[in-house]
Amino acid sequence: MFTSSIKYRELKSKFFFYIICIFSFLAMVPLFLILWELLKKGYRQFNLSLFTETAPTSMDAMLAKMSDDLIPGGILNGITGTLLILGIAIVISIPIGIFAGVYLAEKQNSFFANLIRNLTDLLQGIPSIVVGIIVYIWVVRPMHSYSALAGSVALSIMMLPMIIRSTEESIRMLPVTLKEAALALGGSYVNVVFKVLIPSAFGGLFTGILLAISRVMGETAPLLVTALGASIVNWDFTKPTSSIPLLIWEFYNDPNLSDLVWSSSLLLLLIILVINLTAKSISKKWKIQ
Amino acid sequence: MKDRLFKIVLFLASFLILLLTAGIVYALISQSLRTFSEIGFFKFLTSDSWNPKTDKYGALSFISGTLMTSVLALAFCVLFSLPVALFNGEYFRGKKISTVVSSIVDLLAGIPSIVYGLWGFYVVCPVLVDLGFSDTGFGVLLASIVLAIMIIPYASSLSAEFISMVPNELKEAAYSLGATRLEVVTRVSLPAAGSGILTSYILALGRALGETMAVTMLIGNTNAIPTGITGTGNTMASIIANQFGEADGLKLSSLIAIGLLLFLITAVINFIAKYSMKLINKA
Numbered sequence: 001m002f003t004s005s006i007k008y009r010e011l012k013s014k015f016f017f018y019i020i021c022i023f024s025f026l027a028m029v030p031l032f033l034i035l036w037e038l039l040k041k042g043y044r045q046f047n048l049s050l051f052t053e054t055a056p057t058s059m060d061a062m063l064a065k066m067s068d069d070l071i072p073g074g075i076l077n078g079i080t081g082t083l084l085i086l087g088i089a090i091v092i093s094i095p096i097g098i099f100a101g102v103y104l105a106e107k108q109n110s111f112f113a114n115l116i117r118n119l120t121d122l123l124q125g126i127p128s129i130v131v132g133i134i135v136y137i138w139v140v141r142p143m144h145s146y147s148a149l150a151g152s153v154a155l156s157i158m159m160l161p162m163i164i165r166s167t168e169e170s171i172r173m174l175p176v177t178l179k180e181a182a183l184a185l186g187g188s189y190v191n192v193v194f195k196v197l198i199p200s201a202f203g204g205l206f207t208g209i210l211l212a213i214s215r216v217m218g219e220t221a222p223l224l225v226t227a228l229g230a231s232i233v234n235w236d237f238t239k240p241t242s243s244i245p246l247l248i249w250e251f252y253n254d255p256n257l258s259d260l261v262w263s264s265s266l267l268l269l270l271i272i273l274v275i276n277l278t279a280k281s282i283s284k285k286w287k288i289q
Numbered sequence: 290m291k292d293r294l295f296k297i298v299l300f301l302a303s304f305l306i307l308l309l310t311a312g313i314v315y316a317l318i319s320q321s322l323r324t325f326s327e328i329g330f331f332k333f334l335t336s337d338s339w340n341p342k343t344d345k346y347g348a349l350s351f352i353s354g355t356l357m358t359s360v361l362a363l364a365f366c367v368l369f370s371l372p373v374a375l376f377n378g379e380y381f382r383g384k385k386i387s388t389v390v391s392s393i394v395d396l397l398a399g400i401p402s403i404v405y406g407l408w409g410f411y412v413v414c415p416v417l418v419d420l421g422f423s424d425t426g427f428g429v430l431l432a433s434i435v436l437a438i439m440i441i442p443y444a445s446s447l448s449a450e451f452i453s454m455v456p457n458e459l460k461e462a463a464y465s466l467g468a469t470r471l472e473v474v475t476r477v478s479l480p481a482a483g484s485g486i487l488t489s490y491i492l493a494l495g496r497a498l499g500e501t502m503a504v505t506m507l508i509g510n511t512n513a514i515p516t517g518i519t520g521t522g523n524t525m526a527s528i529i530a531n532q533f534g535e536a537d538g539l540k541l542s543s544l545i546a547i548g549l550l551l552f553l554i555t556a557v558i559n560f561i562a563k564y565s566m567k568l569i570n571k572a
Binding site: 012023024028031033034096097099100103104106112113115116118122123126127129132133136137138188215217219220221225248261265268269272276277 | 320368375380390408474533556
């Protein structure tokens with residue numbers, strides 16, 4: 001019988017193997033296509049003024065386009081806004097995240113710890129736009145204004161679950177004897193946590209924080225309903241503030257500014273990829289030790 | 290004394306998570322009550338009219354838009370993430386090439402939603418038009434294709450882990466009976482890792498349901514139930530992103546109600562995935 005012959009079965013197996021290889025290869029292609037597209041269309045505007053000037057008005061951009069010049073201006077207001085919003089979000093989420101993570105690692109099986117763990121997973125799954133709505137209700141409405149602070153609260157809610165889980169996991173991976181030895185030497189609990197547990201688990205903590213930052217850095221939807229955006233460089237956290245993703249959204253919606261969309265996306269993507277790769281290499285090194 | 294204080298601080302940090310979750314649920318429910326009392330819960334779920342002029346709001350169009358895009362995206366995603374998972378977890382397990390492939394695919398997860406949206410708009414959309422799928426390119430199909438690429442890394446990395454966990458003895462036994470590689474994969478590895486792979490797809494589906502910016506840029510933004518896969522529409526996330534800014538009164542309440550529904554759907558999906566993961570770990 002032909003269908004059951006060894007040769008036929010081997011051939012089928014080999015064919016399947018090639019299919020697997022081809023489709024795996026195809027799955028990687030979008031990353032390069034996207035990078036290529038951003039490089040190709042963004043390199044001309046990827047200049048010094050991208051970092052030193054604020055976003056141009058639609059009118060300026062149109063005039064420049066008509067005389068076939070580069071669009072003047074850059075995304076300085078987005079860069080400073082991203083720094084401000086992300087900075088406050090980091091300040092809010094890191095202490096809470098690390099403390100909650102330490103708590104979960106220490107109380108592994110109590111009812112309360114399990115509840116918190118489940119809620120953390122629940123928080124992690126909330127769509128970003130829903131986080132935006134929540135912060136709109138909580139912060140924007142009482143303050144009667146869109147603000148950098150509201151954006152930061154939204155981003156910190158998204159960062160918290162990641163920081164908590166990575167803290168918990170990296171502290172749980174430490175040998176129990178480490179903590180026992182420190183306590184036996186007479187260290188107070190505060191000292192044990194700050195001088196033994198957290199430094200020993202630092203690699204894991206740091207990786208978690210970096211990944212959390214890179215994850216929220218490109219978030220647009222929650223900022224759209226909380227930070228709103230601004231055309232000037234703003235350092236006042238009670239005022240509407242722009243960010244790189246918000247500027248990309250603005251440029252996308254304004255045909256005159258569309259050239260700027262590529263260089264700002266390229267910058268954003270490069271930053272995120274670098275943070276991602278750094279986090280990965282740290283976690284790899286840390287695991288070997 | 291200092292230690293006790295510190296322990297209280299640790300407890301408070303965790304307690305804050307409880308407060309945060311309770312606060313989120315409370316805020317969403319209290320703000321959407323107006324819609325549910327004025328329109329009615331089931332009327333809101335089953336009506337497909339969305340008309341600010343007559344103040345009539347229903348979520349059905351957006352629920353169906355969300356389900357259509359997510360399920361279609363998941364179908365495309367399986368087509369690529371399963372091969373990647375097999376490549377990394379079975380054929381080249383532990384080899385250098387698999388680290389390269391999995392790292393590159395993982396980087397896809399880092400690309401911001403809005404950049405995917407741009408790329409979909411300027412690159413994928415014209416291709417769909419050229420291929421003759423639709424006149425403008427926008428719609429469920431375009432959104433699903435881009436969504437699928439966005440969720441491939443989530444599905445593939447987790448399922449690769451489950452596939453690589455299949456005991457070698459099982460596979461060796463099959464080989465010793467004269468099975469080919471393909472037969473081992475389809476009759477041993479995949480069935481043994483099946484529930485784990487299914488779980489990773491459920492998680493990926495959860496991601497797809499809540500994606501906002503890329504879908505908003507690609508789905509066409511029409512407030513009606515999409516007519517087939519090339520039709521345009523809106524998802525629950527995209528209608529919020531589009532109309533939240535200028536909304537007030539009943540419309541705002543209805544948008545928040547959609548947010549509540551989206552929250553509930555993703556919570557249920559994630560719960561199912563977590564629960565099944567627990568079952569697998571026990572078995």
